[in-house]
Amino acid sequence: MGSLNPKHINAHLKHAAIAKGMVIWGAILEKGDYVYTVELGVKNSRAILPFKNCADKVFVEGQPAWFIIIESKIQDSVCTLTVSANEDDICHSIMKHGHIDHIAPAMCVQFTVSKVLKDGLQGTFFEEYLGYINQIYLNTPMDSLEKYKDTTIKAYILYIHPITKFTFLTTRNLHLPQEPTALPKGYIGSAKILSNLGKGVAVHLKKNELGFVTYKRLLRSLKLNDSSDITELVKRKFPVGSTHNCRIMDYINIDKMYICTFEQSELKEEIFNVNDLKIGQLVKGSIEGINSSGITVKIGKLTGFVTNEHISNVQYSDNLKRNYHIGDLVTARVWFINGDNIKLTLKQGFVKEDKCLTSYKMAKKNDEYKGMVVNTYSSGVLVVFYGGVKGWLRFVDTSKDYQNMFYQGQIINVTITEKHTNKLFLSLDKSEDLNHRKLQIGQYTSGTVESIKTDGIVIRTAVGSFQGLLPTNHILINCKLSNIMKNLYGEGDIIENLMCIAKDKGRILSLRECTYYKDDKFYVPRRNQLKQGLVLRCSIKSFQKKQLLLTSPILFFNGFIEVNSENIMEGSESLEDVNFAEGQAVIAKLTEVNDSVLKATVKLSDVFDYDFQYPVDLLRRYLTEVDKIQQKLMLRGDNIAQYKIGQRINCEIMKINNFGCSVRLSDGVQGIVVPEHWPNKPLIGSFHEGVVLYVNFIDKYLEISLNDTTNQKICKDQGNFPTIFYFN
Structure with missing residues (x-):
């Protein structure tokens, strides 16, 4: 039985025999702040791999690799070694002192082509070792071979034959992450025969992709008898240049090639993946x-x-x-x-029932479906539908012994009485369709999205069944994020925690304000309760003639709150530099209250005490809203949604200029790195480990740090907001 364990491979070595320049097999033991600890399997020795010696590689614990000894110190019978993972140094050492057995798969070498064969290139590397590159392993498969004659090209080791020591290589960079395939497994389309590769035929597919059909699968498409010449039959049935229908069975990443078939039984299969x-x-x-x-x-x-x-x-x-x-x-x-x-x-x-409830989104109030009992409790029954959709059947009369009426696995007919984001409430009877309660200013409700408009979301409220408008800037605290969130809702979605803030041509609703009022930070006053010095949550109605007009949820009041120009900005700040948005949230303190007018100030020094409470609370709510957007984008499969602040990522530098560099992650997400957060040696095409500093959901990019010193100071867990303590 073979082993990659350094303890087995290097068991014959003595620590005193390890010298500078020696190539040795090892494995990453653990990652420290500045170095990796490496296990070499040699008694009385310890080895470290500084990050600067990794050649931009990122290792994981347990990963085996070849290393070269940079420094060796022996003290008190213990050998302390400093190693490097730089491939150029390793290759140079192998050329000078080593053996072909020291060459590892994926190692980069300079390959000199000495002969062009029918289906590939023959040549040498390290001056003396013989190797071969099949034409399907070129950067451009099936490329013209003659242009490579007598050239030296960069190649990567695939494997070495254990007996003949003949080496097989590829010109493709094996260190790059796997890219998404252009064609899915199971795809059916036309394929053009390119050539015979010995064990099968190469075919040209859609989007200029390369496929391969083995002889084994070709023979299943032929009528054979004892005297059949298989080679001739294949050439006659599948000549070069002919086109056939094929199906993709699999994709081999290292070959950059699709495994295909012409078999009719596979082409006719309806359920393939x-x-x-x-x-x-x-x-x-x-x-x-x-x-x-x-x-x-x-x-x-x-x-x-x-x-x-x-x-x-x-x-x-x-x-x-x-x-x-x-x-x-x-x-x-x-x-x-x-x-x-x-x-x-x-x-x-x-x-036998064609009506299937398969998602929360398709569930509608008063619709009836078949569901299955999962568990029975004293207060109700948990019912499950297709796709993991769950509903709660509440017991109305708790004096009855409902638990003996149901069993696990029982099919029951239920009616949806209430619908929430990820939960349904059910009844065994048809529910009332009308809700006769009124929806007043300051009341909370949920609602169903009826349509998405330019100025907001049209909602059908659960309380009173009114049609109301949720203005765009009343969805979230941040106006720009509100517009993103609006477009992530769909018709039929349920929105919880809405508050009626006005009855201006119908109900005006706010998701943003509801979170504040529910936390008991504010209350909805009556008109006769207003007095000078009262602090109100307001929304900007308009800004004209250097005056702000505000609205606020106040019972028995349909007017505006006026804010004069001298009560808007601090000190010398200019109003011309401020862009006010309709619906934007502001905190105002009443300065004048009489029968004809309400006036207020929104200057920070007038409204707020000098403590951290409000800005910390605002930041906390902002981060919560960012998390909501992230969850919505994740459900839609948007790649940007999988990243969070503090997350460690790997990326490739694409462009560099005086303002920073642009990078790309393996899933195609773009990022920017300002010069202050550059790595030591930023090079186009180099790969680096970085840390996400900010996720820009508006323009869909990441702000990233590639600076090791900065990154070590950033906590990986950014999920818990720090506690703020106040002292008298």
Whole structure:
């Protein structure tokens, strides 16, 4: 049995024999603040790999690699070694002192082409070692070979034949992260035969991609007999230049090549990968296995699992499985999909019912669906639907023994009475459709999105069933983020924590203000409760003639609060430098209250005490809102949503100028690095580990630091906001 463990490979070495310039196999033991600790497997020795000697590589604990000894110190029978992972130094040492067995896969070498073969290039590296590059391993597969004759090119080791020591290489950089494939697994399209590669044929696919069909799959498309000449049959049926329908079976990253087939049975298969399935879909399959947990069913090229409670409509018992046998054909519905994990149901109540509740978004108040009982409690029943959608059936009359009326796995018909973001409330009876309560200023409600407009979101309120408007700038604290959040809502979405702030041509709602009033920081006053010095949360209505007009949720008051120019800005600050937005939140203190007018000041020195409470609270709310946007973008599959402040990332430098450098992450997300946060030696094309400093959801880019000194000072966990203490 082979081993990559340095303790096994270097067991014969003595610490006194390790010298400067020696190449040695090791593995990363742990990562410190400035160095990696390396395990060499040599007794009485310890080795460190400074970050500066990593050549921009990032290692993980346990990762094996070749290292070169930079410095060796022996004291008190203990050898302390400093090593480097620089490939150029390692290659130079191997050329001078080493052996081909010291060469590791993915090592970069200079390859001199000595001969152009029919299907590749033959040459040497390190002056004496013989190697071969097949034409499919060129940067441009199937490229013209003649242009490489008598040239020296950069290549990467694939593997070395253990007996002949003949080396196989590629010109593709094996250190780059895998890029997303242009064509998905299961794709069906035309393929043009390019050439015969010995063990199969190379084909040209859509988007200029390269595919390969093995002889084994080609033979399944041929009619053979004992006297058939297979080579001639393949050439006759699949001549170079001919076009055929093919299906992509897989993708080999190291070959940058798709594995394809021309087999009709594969081309006709409707269920090839998980993307061919939808939750609630009716499917047919055959039973592959039966065990104590359930039944395994083969559906097309995929495998689904039926848990015990989904085998039958009746309450589960082991006797039910006696009705099923391996090879039986069954009809089922797709119950749940998570990655490659596919759950099916054989319950006839679900199989025969075409109306399937598969997401919270499609659930509508007063609609009736079939669901399955998961658990029964004294206060209600937890019901689950397709796709993991859950609902709560509340018991109205707690004097009844409902728990004995339900069992786990039971199918029941329920009606949706309330809908929230990720929870439904249910009833066994049809619910009332009208809500006769009134929605007054200062009242809280939830609502359903009816449409998205330029100026906001049209909402149908749960209280009173009124049609109201949630203005764009009343969604979040930050006006720019509010516009992003507005466009992330969709028709039918439920928005919680809304507050009625006005009845101007219908109900005006605010999500932003509701969070403040619910926290008891403010209250909605009556008109006769207003007095000089009262602090109110307000929204900007307009700015004209150097005067602000504000609105505030006040009972029995439909007017505006006036703020004169001298009560807007501090000291010498100019109003011309400020862009006020309609709906923008401001805090105002009343300065004049009479029957005809309300006047106020919004100057910070007039409104706020000099403590940290308000700015800290504002920052906390802002970060919470950023998190909400991130969650929404994540549900939409936006790559920018997976990044958070303080997160460690790897990126490639794309451009450099006096203002900073632009970088790209492996998933295509762009980032910027200002000069203060540059690495020691920024080079275009180099890879670095960095830290996310800020996520700009508006322009969709990251602000990143690549400076090791700065990065070591940044906490990886930015999720907990620091506690602020106040002292008298």
